Amino acid sequence: MERKLSRRQLLRGAASAAVLIPVVQLGTRPAFADNKVSEDEPMAQALNYVHDIDAHPDIPRPDRSGVAGADQYCYNCGLYVGEDDWGPCSIFQNRLVAGPGWCTAWVPRS
Numbered sequence: 115m116e117r118k119l120s121r122r123q124l125l126r127g128a129a130s131a132a133v134l135i136p137v138v139q140l141g142t143r144p145a146f147a148d149n150k151v152s153e154d155e156p157m158a159q160a161l162n163y164v165h166d167i168d169a170h171p172d173i174p175r176p177d178r179s180g181v182a183g184a185d186q187y188c189y190n191c192g193l194y195v196g197e198d199d200w201g202p203c204s205i206f207q208n209r210l211v212a213g214p215g216w217c218t219a220w221v222p223r224s
């Protein structure tokens with residue numbers, strides 16, 4: 115038995131899909147997207163996290179795993195997943211840290 119859809123049914127289906135697609139996209143959007151780590155929060159302070167390490171020459175960055183301290187930034191840290199100015203860091207439960215930032219948990223990328 116073949117059932118044909120009426121033009122009205124097709125339009126209704128298309129309208130429903132148009133409403134549902136943005137809802138589905140919102141549901142899959144990473145929860146960390148607008149959740150930047152603040153330098154003032156306790157964990158950031160405990161790890162000496164700053165958004166721009168070059169603006170803080172007072173914070174010592176020891177050489178680690180063959181990488182000079184001066185070459186360590188969030189954007190080349192093994193715990194940083196982003197490629198933009200801000201990216202998720204697993205130490206901060208995937209909340210966003212600044213690419214030019216740094217903290218004492220820095221590890222080289224493998």
Ligand code: SF4
Pocket residue numbers: 163187188189191192193194203204205206211215216217218219220221
């Ligand atoms: S763990 Fe790495 S990416 Fe995360 S704040 Fe520290 S230096 Fe930046």
